[in-house]
Structure formats: C-alpha cells, structure tokens
Amino acid sequence: MIHSYHDGTKHHFDRFARSLGYLDWASQPDPFRHFNGAPECPLFPRPGAFHSVIGDILRHALGLSAWKELRGSRWSLRVNPSSGNLHPTEAYVVCGPTPGISTAAGVYHYAADRHALEQRCAFDPDEWQRIVGLESAQWFVVLTSIHWREAWKYGERAFRYCQHDLGHAVAAVAIAAALASQRASIVPDWPHEQIAALAGIDRDQDYVDAEHEEVGCVLSVVRSHESFDAGPMAMIDRDALVDAVRGGTWAGRASQLSEDHIQWTFIDDIARATQDPGRALSTTPRGQFRSQNNCSVQLPDHPITRLPDRPLLLQRRSAVALDGRSAIDADRFFALLASVLPADRPPWDALWWDPRIHLALFVHRVDGVDPGLYLLVRNPRAVDALRAAIGRDFSWQPVSDGLPLFRLAPGDCRRLAERVSCDQEIAADGFFSLGMLAEFDASLQQxxxxxxxxxxxxxxxxxxxxxxxxxxxxxxxxxxxxxxxxPVHQVLGLTGHSFQSLYHFTIGVPVEDTRLTTEPGYAWERAGHDGGACGHASPRPRNAAAER
Ligand SMILES: Cc1cc2nc3c(=O)[nH]c(=O)nc-3n(C[C@H](O)[C@H](O)[C@H](O)COP(=O)(O)O)c2cc1C
Known part of the structure; x- marks a missing residue:
C-alpha cells in the first residue's frame, strides 16, 4: 500500500498527481476550527504580566505571525508554515491544574486565531496527580491533521503535505519549548487510537457534519532539566489517563470547515495503512543515535546554528521570489548546512529515531564553492547505502573538514533544479536548492x-x-x-525505492511584494494597544486562506 500510494501520488513531467485541477472557492475550508459551546480561556498576556509557559510556547510555535492584506483581501500567516497556507494541523493541550487556565485537569483545543484555549474536557485533578504527578509539571501536546484542508487544493497528494506540515509543527513546538526552558519530544509508545481518545477526536457525537481529524502524534513537554529517556513520560499509565479523560466532562462541537467535500479515498486508504500501533520506548534507536552522534561532527558556534530567539520565530516567512543574483559566502553556507545536522538539542531531540533524511543539493551561488551537485549525509550510517544506490559515476569528493558534505559533480544546475521543482523559479534563483532523500524501504522495513x-x-x-x-x-x-x-531520482541514478525524495527547499535573497501590507498576528501586539483581559476574546477573523 505504501508504494502504491507513494508512486500513485508522484508528479510526472506529463501528469500531476490526481486532484480536482481547479480551485472550488465555494468550498474553501476555514483555516480555523473552533468548538462551539466550549468554555474559552484567552492565553494572551495581561497588561504587565508575562505569558504562561503554555501560552508562550503555543504563541511562538503555532500562533499567528502576521496578517497580510492585498486589495481588500486579508489573510493570516503563522509561526509554522504550511503547504498552500492551508494549515491542516490542529493542536490540543492536555494538562493538570494550571494557574490562569483551570483548577481542573483538562483537554483543550488551541484556537490560533484568538490565541486561546477552548476547554474540551475537564477532569479530576486528583486523577491527574495520581497518573502524571504534580511535581514534574509535565503536559502534553497532541497534533492532528485535517486532511480535507489540503485535499481541497491538492487532491490525493495532500496526505504527504499534511505530514510535512506536522513535522514543521513538531519542530516549531520543540524550539518554542526550549526557549521556555522546556523539552518537547514525540512519545513513541502511544497507539493512534489512544491518542485519538486523549484529544477527544474520536468523539463522533462532537463532530457531526465536521471534518474528521486524523491523529498525528503526542508530544510530552517537561522542564528541560528533567531527563527524557528514564523520565516521567515513560512511566505514565496510558490506559489510566485515557480512562480519566473519557470519564471527564466534555463540552463543544467541532465547527464545519466547508459545506461541500470531495472524498479522496486514496487518502483514507493510506491513513489507515499507516496507523501507528505504538512502540515500546526501549525498542527505539535513540540511545544508539546519541552515541553515533557523539562521534560525528562538532557544530560550529555560529549565529546561524544557535537556537533562534522569539522575534526570529515570528519573523520567519517563505520567500515568494528570489533575486537570481546574490551569492552567499562559504562560511554562512556551511553554517546553514550544519544547522540541519542532528544533535542532542532541539528540534532533533523531539524525534525518537535516528536521521533518515539526506540532502541532495543544487549549489548555484556560493562564493568559494563550485556550482554543482552535492550530497549532505546526515547520518554516517547511510554513506554506504547511498553510494550503493546512487547509480551514477560521481566523484564523491569531500568538501569541508567539518561537514559530511560530498561534491558529486560540478556544473551549472540552475535549469535542472528549476525543472525538477515543478518549474518553480525559486529553485534556481537562490544560493542553492535541494531535495530531501529519505532512506525509504529500509526504514519502513525496520x-x-x-x-x-x-x-x-x-x-x-x-x-x-x-x-x-x-x-x-x-x-x-x-x-x-x-x-x-x-526525474529527481534520475538525476542521481536512483532506481527502486531504497531512497525517495520527499521534500524540496530553497534559500536565497527574497524579492518582496511591496503591494502587501502587514500587521502583527494579534491586536494586543499592535502599537498603542493596551493588551486584553481574561474572559474577553478578540473577534474571530474571517476565513481568508492565502493561496500560492
Ligand atoms: C510542505 C510545504 C510545501 C510547500 N510547497 C511550496 C511550493 O511548492 N512552492 C512555493 O512557492 N511555496 C511552497 N510552500 C510555502 C507555503 O506556500 C508557505 O509556507 C505558506 O504560504 C505560508 O507562508 P509562510 O511560510 O510565509 O508563513 C510550502 C510550504 C510547506 C510547509
């Protein structure tokens, strides 16, 4: 099934993956879900007070980063990016009694449009204490995907985009958590159906006419100094927590995002085929990954590789166009690559597996580095497999002492990069673009x-x-x-499914669209605004997903 879905949703030069082929604006999904009838707790900071830890992390991981306006049409952007700005990822918080939120334990939906929590479930705080313990201050974030939001535009390929977006959200949560001295990591042992129960997305009675949410993952958030591997999350009695939540008092009905839908059954099939039964923590290769990592590269201390600060998180945007001229110096180029090398720090410590993704780079404009095709191998274990799978006679020349970077072949590959990236100029107009090669079959087998x-x-x-x-x-x-x-695989002479390209990326100097006006994500962040008070929520913005 995996090969059949993956191959069946490939784009070919002469044929795109199956979709409607046009945008049905009348059924455009609302980018914001809300739960009618659920009590609401605003998270925005009160005048003179700071964000709560939960509010701080959500704001800097999944909150709104800006409102854009062009000729009367207005849309929001978020800290986490999303394919087509459609934002399929929803987030839930599961926490014990928390000052400023509730004296009960609860399950909450994060409403990014208002930076508020909607209380879906209140349950006995003594139960929480018994199961999780109060000392650890542990809480959970559940991420889900509404496939329909992406399928509305992208059809069958949408399942892939939902997963990309979920990965972006995981990293965003891990990084925002680290800035709040917390550590967020995916918990591997929770099976899908228990995560669904924990977030309440299996409560069909609350989803009448509302689009289904698919389980993504659950992240445990603990204070940074609490250990992960032997830490409190490993000891949680999942069944007891699910029972406590199921026995709580539930409120709210999920809003419907579109009146009309198209059923893309291929997406339902792949979702079913990839449901996670959960796995014991002891079977994950995390420890192994750490020791491997210890003998791999030492990251340079460079502003580019350091943990970003909060303003930088809010500043992140996608370039719509790149200037096609500017070059970057080798020092910053190497630092950009070093930033994606796994290390025992966020966001990499959120993942329980060792790295499976390697970068095939189309280098265009880097001072001191020849244009050409390069490979960054993010896990030394994969070098041999890559050498065996890459069927072309490349030179495999090491480029820099500090990086697992190889020059495969020199040459101008701007047109090639643009062509394989669906003819998008941004893939040719930056310093470099890249394809992410996943160790595919071996990982699925493992x-x-x-x-x-x-x-x-x-x-x-x-x-x-x-x-x-x-x-x-x-x-x-x-x-x-x-x-x-x-065609990306052909550039490297890859055949079969040992490696598959799963995502592309480009970096350069942006060309701004000066017609757009920009406002901060929330009213209280605008100059002259006096903040808000608990119990008052800003009006719900209207539905305006930006399109690209
Ligand atoms: C998984 C994923 C795929 C994307 N694919 C493209 C793409 O093919 N072309 C493009 O111009 N932008 C692409 N984008 C950028 C999105 O359009 C962008 O993230 C979205 O409009 C939100 O804007 P922001 O990133 O500035 O917040 C992609 C983003 C993600 C997360």
Missing part, C-alpha cells in the same frame, strides 16, 4: 508502515530548521512540496 509518516515529519523538521537558519543568516527560505519525483 519500523513498519506507520513510519511512512515519520519520514515526512523528519523532512518537515529539517525544513523548519532551514527556514529559521535562513532567517538567522539574513536571507530567506521556502519549502517546496511540488517537485517531479522520479
């Missing part, structure tokens, strides 16, 4: 079919890191989900 999703998540995490590194370098990146799959 971890089972559900790992198809995780491969995309990892590519999304790499993408998020690149976006932020590009901003830190004073430049700009763009994720590229539209590329011709097999």
């Amino acid at each position: 971890f089972g079919p559900s790992f198809y999703r995780q491969l995309f998540w990892e590519s999304g995490v790499v993408g998020q890191r690149l976006y932020l590194a590009a901003e830190a370098a004073g430049t700009r990146g763009t994720g590229i989900g539209c590329y011709y799959d097999d």
Whole structure:
C-alpha cells in the first residue's frame, strides 16, 4: 500500500498527481476550527504580566505571525508554515491544574486565531496527580491533521503535505519549548487510537457534519532539566489517563470547515495503512543515535546554528521570489548546512529515531564553492547505502573538514533544479536548492508502515530548521512540496525505492511584494494597544486562506 500510494501520488513531467485541477472557492475550508459551546480561556498576556509557559510556547510555535492584506483581501500567516497556507494541523493541550487556565485537569483545543484555549474536557485533578504527578509539571501536546484542508487544493497528494506540515509543527513546538526552558519530544509508545481518545477526536457525537481529524502524534513537554529517556513520560499509565479523560466532562462541537467535500479515498486508504500501533520506548534507536552522534561532527558556534530567539520565530516567512543574483559566502553556507545536522538539542531531540533524511543539493551561488551537485549525509550510517544506490559515476569528493558534505559533480544546475521543482523559479534563483532523500524501504522495513509518516515529519523538521537558519543568516527560505519525483531520482541514478525524495527547499535573497501590507498576528501586539483581559476574546477573523 505504501508504494502504491507513494508512486500513485508522484508528479510526472506529463501528469500531476490526481486532484480536482481547479480551485472550488465555494468550498474553501476555514483555516480555523473552533468548538462551539466550549468554555474559552484567552492565553494572551495581561497588561504587565508575562505569558504562561503554555501560552508562550503555543504563541511562538503555532500562533499567528502576521496578517497580510492585498486589495481588500486579508489573510493570516503563522509561526509554522504550511503547504498552500492551508494549515491542516490542529493542536490540543492536555494538562493538570494550571494557574490562569483551570483548577481542573483538562483537554483543550488551541484556537490560533484568538490565541486561546477552548476547554474540551475537564477532569479530576486528583486523577491527574495520581497518573502524571504534580511535581514534574509535565503536559502534553497532541497534533492532528485535517486532511480535507489540503485535499481541497491538492487532491490525493495532500496526505504527504499534511505530514510535512506536522513535522514543521513538531519542530516549531520543540524550539518554542526550549526557549521556555522546556523539552518537547514525540512519545513513541502511544497507539493512534489512544491518542485519538486523549484529544477527544474520536468523539463522533462532537463532530457531526465536521471534518474528521486524523491523529498525528503526542508530544510530552517537561522542564528541560528533567531527563527524557528514564523520565516521567515513560512511566505514565496510558490506559489510566485515557480512562480519566473519557470519564471527564466534555463540552463543544467541532465547527464545519466547508459545506461541500470531495472524498479522496486514496487518502483514507493510506491513513489507515499507516496507523501507528505504538512502540515500546526501549525498542527505539535513540540511545544508539546519541552515541553515533557523539562521534560525528562538532557544530560550529555560529549565529546561524544557535537556537533562534522569539522575534526570529515570528519573523520567519517563505520567500515568494528570489533575486537570481546574490551569492552567499562559504562560511554562512556551511553554517546553514550544519544547522540541519542532528544533535542532542532541539528540534532533533523531539524525534525518537535516528536521521533518515539526506540532502541532495543544487549549489548555484556560493562564493568559494563550485556550482554543482552535492550530497549532505546526515547520518554516517547511510554513506554506504547511498553510494550503493546512487547509480551514477560521481566523484564523491569531500568538501569541508567539518561537514559530511560530498561534491558529486560540478556544473551549472540552475535549469535542472528549476525543472525538477515543478518549474518553480525559486529553485534556481537562490544560493542553492535541494531535495530531501529519505532512506525509504529500509526504514519502513525496520519500523513498519506507520513510519511512512515519520519520514515526512523528519523532512518537515529539517525544513523548519532551514527556514529559521535562513532567517538567522539574513536571507530567506521556502519549502517546496511540488517537485517531479522520479526525474529527481534520475538525476542521481536512483532506481527502486531504497531512497525517495520527499521534500524540496530553497534559500536565497527574497524579492518582496511591496503591494502587501502587514500587521502583527494579534491586536494586543499592535502599537498603542493596551493588551486584553481574561474572559474577553478578540473577534474571530474571517476565513481568508492565502493561496500560492
Ligand atoms: C510542505 C510545504 C510545501 C510547500 N510547497 C511550496 C511550493 O511548492 N512552492 C512555493 O512557492 N511555496 C511552497 N510552500 C510555502 C507555503 O506556500 C508557505 O509556507 C505558506 O504560504 C505560508 O507562508 P509562510 O511560510 O510565509 O508563513 C510550502 C510550504 C510547506 C510547509
């Protein structure tokens, strides 16, 4: 099934993956879900007070980064990017009694439009204390995907984009958590159906006429100094927590996002085939990954590789066009690449598996580095497999002492990069663009079919890191989900499914669209606004998903 969906949703030079082929504006999905009848708790900081930890992390991971306006049409952007700005990812918080939120334990939906929590479930705080403990201050973030939001535009390929976006969101949460001295990591042992119960997305009675939400993952958030591997999350009695939540008092009905829908059954099929039964923490290769990592490269201390600060997170944007002229110096180029090398720090410590994604780079404009085709191998374990799979006679010349970077072949590959990235000029007009090569069959064999999703998540995490590194370098990146799959493989002489390109990316100097006006994400962040008070929520913005 995985091969059949993956191959069946490839773009070819003469044929795109199946979609409607045009945009049905009447059924454009609302980018914001809300739960009618659920009590609301605003998270925005009160005058003179700081954000709560939960509010701080959500604001800087999944909140609104800006409102844009062009000729009377207005749309929002978020801290996390999304294919087509359609934002299929929804977030839920599961936490114990928390000052400023509730004296009960609860399950909450994050309403990014208002930066508020909608209380879906209140349950007994003593139960929470018994199951999770109060000392650890642990809480959970559940991420889900509404496939319909992406399928509305992209048809069958949309499942892939939902997974990319989920990976971006995982990285965004991990990085925002680190800035709040917390550590967020995906919990591997929760099976899909228990995550669905935890977030309440399996409550069909609350989703009458509302689009289904698909389980993504659950992240545990603990204070940074609490250990992960032997930490409190490993000891949580999942069944007891799910029972406590199920026995709580539920409120709210999910809003409908579109009146009309098209059923893309291929998406339902692949979602079913990749459901995660969960896996014991002890079977994950995390420890192994750490020790491997210890003997790999030492990251340079460079502004580009450091943890970004909050203003940088809000500043992140996708470039719509790149200038096709500017070059970057080798020092910053190497730092951009170093930023995606896994290390025991965010966002990489959010993932429980060792790296499976490697970068095939089309280098166009880097001072001191020849234009050409390069390969960054993010896991030393994969070098031999890549050498065996790449069927062309390349030179495999190491480029820099500090980086697992190889020059495969010199040459001007601007047109090639543009052509394979669905003829998008941004792939040729930057310093470099790249394809993310996933160790495909071997990973699926090792971890089972559900790992198809995780491969995309990892590519999304790499993408998020690149976006932020590009901003830190004073430049700009763009994720590229539209590329011709097999022609990319042909560039490298890859056949079969040992490696598959899952996501593209480009970085350069942006050309701004000066016609657009920009406002901050929330009213209280505008100059002269006196902040808000608890119990008052800003009006719901109207539906205006920007299109690209
Ligand atoms: C998975 C993914 C795929 C994307 N694919 C493309 C693409 O093929 N071409 C493009 O111009 N932008 C692409 N983008 C950029 C989005 O259009 C952009 O993230 C969205 O409009 C929101 O804008 P922002 O990133 O500035 O917040 C992609 C983004 C993501 C996350």
